[in-house]
Amino acid sequence: MIVPNTETLQADLLAAISWAAQQGWTPATGGNFSARTEAGYLVTASGRDKTRIQADDLLLCNLDGKVLEGNSKPSAESNLHAALYRLDASINCVLHTHTVASTVLSRRFPEGIELSGFEMQKALQGNVTHDATISLPVVPNSQDMEELAEQVRSGWPMPWGFLVAGHGIYAVGDSIASCRRHLEAIEFLLACVLEESRWS
Ligand SMILES: CSCCC(=O)C(=O)COP(=O)(O)O
Ligand SMILES: [Zn+2]
Numbered sequence: 001m002i003v004p005n006t007e008t009l010q011a012d013l014l015a016a017i018s019w020a021a022q023q024g025w026t027p028a029t030g031g032n033f034s035a036r037t038e039a040g041y042l043v044t045a046s047g048r049d050k051t052r053i054q055a056d057d058l059l060l061c062n063l064d065g066k067v068l069e070g071n072s073k074p075s076a077e078s079n080l081h082a083a084l085y086r087l088d089a090s091i092n093c094v095l096h097t098h099t100v101a102s103t104v105l106s107r108r109f110p111e112g113i114e115l116s117g118f119e120m121q122k123a124l125q126g127n128v129t130h131d132a133t134i135s136l137p138v139v140p141n142s143q144d145m146e147e148l149a150e151q152v153r154s155g156w157p158m159p160w161g162f163l164v165a166g167h168g169i170y171a172v173g174d175s176i177a178s179c180r181r182h183l184e185a186i187e188f189l190l191a192c193v194l195e196e197s198r199w200s
Contacts, residue, residue: 006042009035010058012176013042013093017053019180020097025187026050030098030168032075035176036085043081045072076145083149084172087156091172093179098168101190106138106163108197113138113163115189123185124160125178136186137162160186 004012013035020026020033031050034043040062044050048057059070065082067074075081081094105113115121116133127134137158139151152162160182161171169186173179 006037009037009176010042010055013058014053014055016093016095016176016180017044017050020095020183021050021053023187025097025099027098032077032081032096034075034078034081034085034094036092039068041081041085043078044075045070046075047073077148079145080148080152080170083145083152084170087149087153088172090174093173093176095171095173095179095183096168097171097183097187099187099190101187101194102163102169103166105190105193106165106167110138110140110165112136113190113193115193118189118192120185120188120192123181125173125182126159136160136189138165139163141165141167 013033017033029047029049032044034041039060042058042060045057045059059072059074060068061074061078061082062068063082063086065079077096084091084094112135114133114135117130119130121127121130121134137155139162141164142148161169163169169183171179171183171186173182
């Protein structure tokens with residue numbers, strides 16, 4: 001895979017953040033976003049309105065989560081992003097959103113969310129048919145990023161990402177484009193599951 005230069009990465013990451021915010025997936029400054037660079041990763045500053053994100057809202061951190069460039073405080077969840085990049089060399093992007101479907105369903109199904117029979121499952125890497133049962137992992141929430149990272153490590157591999165209970169989606173991908181696809185597919189699938197739960 002050709003590794004994009006930092007300027008391209010920054011532009012693509014800002015576009016991904018604006019896109020997610022326009023979907024309504026980052027309410028009340030929720031969500032954080034990052035992309036791997038040669039030096040570490042670019043990550044959003046804490047507490048920013050993602051509908052108004054701009055270049056100086058991104059910080060450069062090394063893989064220990066230490067800020068290398070930028071003056072603001074990194075996302076409160078930056079150390080989880082760092083842990084993901086350390087955990088799996090194939091991860092080049094992490095996109096985290098707070099949506100109603102992911103928040104509600106991760107509380108309802110803390111053991112994981114089963115998906116079966118949805119054509120959209122094929123948007124998740126490694127899936128070639130709707131005719132399979134797959135599970136979206138859910139990890140317990142914590143304010144301690146080391147504890148959260150340990151939960152993720154113990155359930156790895158999670159090739160498209162995972163949900164944090166009562167919190168939201170963490171999508172991962174080997175590029176910003178594949179991470180966006182995973183995020184959009186997970187959100188779509190969760191919306192379907194939530195809608196179906198109203199049938200009876
Ligand atoms: C406002 S939602 C609570 C914090 C959170 O979960 C989140 O995703 C945003 O935190 P950040 O420090 O990245 O702004
Ligand atoms: Zn969050």
